[in-house]
Amino acid sequence: MINKSLKELAQALGTKQISSVELSTLFLDRIERLNPEINAFVTVDREKSLKMAADADARIAAGTAGALTGIPIAQKDIFCAEGWRTTCGSKMLANFIAPYDATVIRKMHHEAGLVSLGKTNMDEFAMGSSNETSYFGAVKNPWDRERVPGGSSGGSAAAIAARLAPAATGTDTGGSIRQPAGLCNLTGLKPTYGVVSRYGMIAYASSLDQGGPMGASAEDCALLLNTMVGFDERDSTSLDRPVEDYTRGLEQPLAGLRIGLPKEFFGEGCDAGVMAAVQGAIKEYEKLGATMVEISLPNSHLSVPAYYVIAPAEASSNLSRFDGVRYGYRAPEYGNLDDMYMKSRAQGFGGEVKRRILIGAYVLSHGYYDAYYLQAQRIRRLIANDFVAAFQSCDVILGPTSPTTAFKIGEKSADPVQMYLSDIYTIAVNLAGLPGMSLPCGFAGGLPVGMQLIGNYFDETRLLNVAHRYQQATDWHQRRPDGIA
Amino acid sequence: MNQWEVVIGIETHAQLSTVSKIFSGASTAFGAAPNTQACAVDLALPGVLPVLNKKAVECAIRFGLAIGAQVAPKSIFARKNYFYPDLPKGYQISQFELPVVVGGAITVQVGAGDKAYEKTVNLTRAHLEEDAGKSLHEDFQGKSGIDLNRAGTPLLEIVTEPDMRSSDEAVAYAKSLHALVRWIGICDGNMQEGSFRCDANVSVRRPGQPLGTRREIKNLNSFRFLKEAIDYEVRWQIETLEDGGRIQQATVLFDPASGETRTMRTKEDAHDYRYFPDPDLLPLVIGDDWVARVRGELPELPGQMRERFTGELGLSPYDAGTLTASQEMADFFESTVKVAGMANAKPCANWVTVDLAARLNKEGKDIADSPVSAAQLGGLILRIADNTISNNIAKKVFEALWHGEGATADEVIEKQGLKQITDSGAIEKLVDEVLAANPGNVAEFKAGKEKAFNALVGQVMKAAKGKANPQQVNELLKAKLTA
Structure with a gap:
């Protein structure tokens, strides 16, 4: 049961082969047993979860269930869920009980009837590529417990990889869904900016943040995405578009598909083992009838520098609300008001968060704004234009998700720039607002390798189709770490 | 004083009369118990997002049209970053580089009688922003309380060019603006409740010289304080300069009790607000159709009405200015003329602006609450015009009407036998x-x-x-x- 796809689980629930309470209990028991070592969850509330499961069973019995009603999933701890502790991986919110539901939470649980197994660990305020910046400790990669699962949605990735949950949500600001998916042998999708509401999703960098599904397969992601999307009047950047069924195109044959290979993603800087796995995937796609087109994204080398201006700038302002006045951490002792601010924020935020707040405040300050922030925005436009040009000659773009496989815990934490380069292939997608996926394409040194697919705006259905057909022809995505299955 | 030229610019925060806040659905009603009108968005809970209130934008468009400004087809909301306990997000959403209203002008009457003159004050811009909450420093055993009811209340910040040359001009402008925002229904103008508050930028210079260094007097919430604060500030600046001192750019507060201004902060400790476009809000795009629709809903504006009064009715510019100082006054006058006839517009103007105004003033009443209605006054003026009564007797009749001693002037004249002897x-x-x-x-x-x-x-x-x-x-x- 723990290795079943969402479709199979839905069927098992629909045919009363298992109840949601039983299914949820199965996963809650696994969490209880395995989480102390993996550290994928920061909050589990069996009572709440089973209440949701019982409600789902009632819906199934009443015949009012949706496609996924009763299936348990894990929620990244960045989504506010009423009555649930919502920490965002930070000491600042270690005791914050959210008094309202994020739109994603409302849609997935209250409307679609999914069961929440709990809140997953993450890099503090989603700032990190290894899950090591979490106040609640590093998450272990189930494929090698001395290694990181990637980040910032590392808890969600590890939870699925260790089959503590069938699927999970993530958020992706610079690669935070795709990179951990790649490092944990999962499929993850970052939708087009504006497709999934950001209301109730604690903001890191507002113009880049986007929630999305993570699961074992493209099909699971498509099913989960169906429950997450939709226009939200509470989010001004949410897009008012007709609702689509993201599973509808999964089976489309790939004959005639033009896959763009950006030469910038196939040069130096990528591990040979990773490259070999990606090359293998290209061969597989050729067998499936796709043709390869060499393309260029000439400004992609600027994406990391531009990102590390724009994202910290927005973050420095977004995180100002954590001031110790109304909720969250407040220093136990302080003198005057300024002292209270300084001590609360100095003690409540971790090092990486403080680093990005400082960078952000610097690039926005008087006299530097034009040289950094405006310049980065100009680069952002150039990067987006590169993609627009590229999609003239191809339908999807393919490359590695990350330059390396999962690295050791502690290996890069002393060198922020090395850490930032883990996202070198994923960041441009956020800057352009495009949809991007990562899916398993092999192993290097026994560790999973992810390949990235990038689609044109609103082309999630095609991306999922391209990923699904590959997964029909390969079994990389069905491999499980030792001792898990 | 005659060797110094005073230069004044005014920034006004007008609270917009919307039912809900500018970026949330919470109510804007004044006077509720603390923090009962602050929703998740106003409290800046983690994860919440702002959604722009269209009604607030409509107020800005109305204002832009009323002052002949350009309503920007595209404007941008920006974050103004600073920490303060009554600023829940740690930034205020405002407009910085691209405001919603650009330019425009207001022509005001300064002074009275022979010394009266017209002055045109040019506006730089007007932009939309949200108000902060309030810090309450009493009743908390040495701690401060925060009330976020006001947080997120929509404001229109209206900024003039440094066009005013005296405190009288500044007050005339402020009064005129106050009347205008009420006239077009975008602000209730309640100065006690803080719905309309002015900051005055004051500097002095020798005529013909470049602008002097300005000091900004913050948060003046009455016309009297505006005048007193500017007069004090001007005297202080001139004395400082004549004593060989220099003016340092500063923000100052006016203390009504002492009648003095005191420095709050100087340029050196000014904030760097780190403005940048708010990524949570799309650019505000206002199409021609929206502007046209709002234009169609605008009432006749004070300026247009003044022209009609001086043209069609032959009133003096001064009378026309006084009568259009508020919508209520103008309405009363027009209703009076409707009864008394256009030929009697001049006596109608005199009665409304002199006799009635004095009587109302004496009782501290607003014209909207006048015991003598416009119809009654019009009827009275008719009887003066047709020689039924003299002006002196008319004053008696007016008093009688004021005290409810008759439903109409005719009834009072009849009952009290006040008909003029013309035999x-x-x-x-x-x-x-x-x-x-x-x-x-x-x-x-x-x-x-x-x-x-x-x-x-x-x-x-x-x-x-x-x-x-x-x-x-x-x-x-x-x-x-x-x-």
């Missing part, structure tokens, strides 16, 4: 009696003392209980005395 036989009889009874005055007049004539007129009017037509009395007396 020349009756008046002649009174004149003859007065002449016979006052030989002394007659003799004095004949000896060349003009004053004696007035005494005789007074006697006749007294005998007629004020009801004799004064012109007829004059003519008859003159005829008899010089015969």
Whole structure:
């Protein structure tokens, strides 16, 4: 049961082969047993979860269930869920009980009837590529417990990889869904900016943040995405578009598909083992009838520098609300008001968060704004234009998700720039607002390798189709770490 | 003073009369218990997002059209970053580089009587922003309380060019702006509740020299304080300069008790607000169709009305200015004219701006609560015009109407027998009696003392209980005395 796809689980629930309470209990028991070592969850509330499961069973019995009603999933701890502790991986919110539901939470649980197994660990305020910046400790990669699962949605990735949950949500600001998916042998999708509401999703960098599904397969992601999307009047950047069924195109044959290979993603800087796995995937796609087109994204080398201006700038302002006045951490002792601010924020935020707040405040300050922030925005436009040009000659773009496989815990934490380069292939997608996926394409040194697919705006259905057909022809995505299955 | 030129620019925060806040659905009503009108968005809970209130934008468009400004087809909301306990997000959403309203001008009447003149004050811009909450420093055993009811209330910040040259001009502008925002229904103008507050940027210079260094007086919430604060500030700056000192750019507060300004912060400790476009809000795009629709809903504006009053009705610019100082005043006047007729527009203007205004002022009443209605006043003016009563008797009738002693002027005149005596036989009889009874005055007049004539007129009017037509009395007396 723990290795079943969402479709199979839905069927098992629909045919009363298992109840949601039983299914949820199965996963809650696994969490209880395995989480102390993996550290994928920061909050589990069996009572709440089973209440949701019982409600789902009632819906199934009443015949009012949706496609996924009763299936348990894990929620990244960045989504506010009423009555649930919502920490965002930070000491600042270690005791914050959210008094309202994020739109994603409302849609997935209250409307679609999914069961929440709990809140997953993450890099503090989603700032990190290894899950090591979490106040609640590093998450272990189930494929090698001395290694990181990637980040910032590392808890969600590890939870699925260790089959503590069938699927999970993530958020992706610079690669935070795709990179951990790649490092944990999962499929993850970052939708087009504006497709999934950001209301109730604690903001890191507002113009880049986007929630999305993570699961074992493209099909699971498509099913989960169906429950997450939709226009939200509470989010001004949410897009008012007709609702689509993201599973509808999964089976489309790939004959005639033009896959763009950006030469910038196939040069130096990528591990040979990773490259070999990606090359293998290209061969597989050729067998499936796709043709390869060499393309260029000439400004992609600027994406990391531009990102590390724009994202910290927005973050420095977004995180100002954590001031110790109304909720969250407040220093136990302080003198005057300024002292209270300084001590609360100095003690409540971790090092990486403080680093990005400082960078952000610097690039926005008087006299530097034009040289950094405006310049980065100009680069952002150039990067987006590169993609627009590229999609003239191809339908999807393919490359590695990350330059390396999962690295050791502690290996890069002393060198922020090395850490930032883990996202070198994923960041441009956020800057352009495009949809991007990562899916398993092999192993290097026994560790999973992810390949990235990038689609044109609103082309999630095609991306999922391209990923699904590959997964029909390969079994990389069905491999499980030792001792898990 | 004549060697110094005063330069004043004014920034006004007008609270917009919307039902809900500018970026959330919470109510904007004044006076609720602390923090009962602050929703998740106003409290800046983690994860919440702002959604722009279209009604607030409509207010800005109305204002832009009313002052002949450009309504920007695209404007941008920006974050102004600073920490303060009553600023829940740690930034205020405002507009910085691209405001919603650009340019425009307001022409105001300065001074009264012969010294009255018109002054055009150019506006730089007006932009939308949210208000902060309030810090409460009493009743918390040494701690401060925060009330976020006001947080997120929509404001229009209206900024002038440094066009004003005296505190009188500044006050005339502020009053005119106050009347305008109420006139077009975008702000209730309640200064006590902080719905309309001004900051004055004041500097002095030798005429012809470049602008001097300015100091900004913050948060003036009455016209009197605006004047007193500017007058004090101007004196202080001139004294400082004449004593060889220099003015340092600063933000100052006015203390009404001492009548002085004191420095709050100087440029050195000014914030770097790190403005940048708010990524949670899309650019505000206002199409021509939206502007056209709002234009269609605008009432006749004070400026247009002034032109009509001076043109069609032949009023003086001063009267027209006074009558259009508020919508209520203008409405009252127009209703009065409707009854009294356009030919009597001038006396209508006099009655509304002088007699009625004085009477209301004495009782501390607003024109909207006037015990004498426009219809009653119009009826009264008609009776003056057709010589049924004299101006003096009219004042009696007005008092009677004020105290509810009759439903109409006609009823009061009838009931109290105030109808003017115009029968020349009756008046002649009174004149003859007065002449016979006052030989002394007659003799004095004949000896060349003009004053004696007035005494005789007074006697006749007294005998007629004020009801004799004064012109007829004059003519008859003159005829008899010089015969």
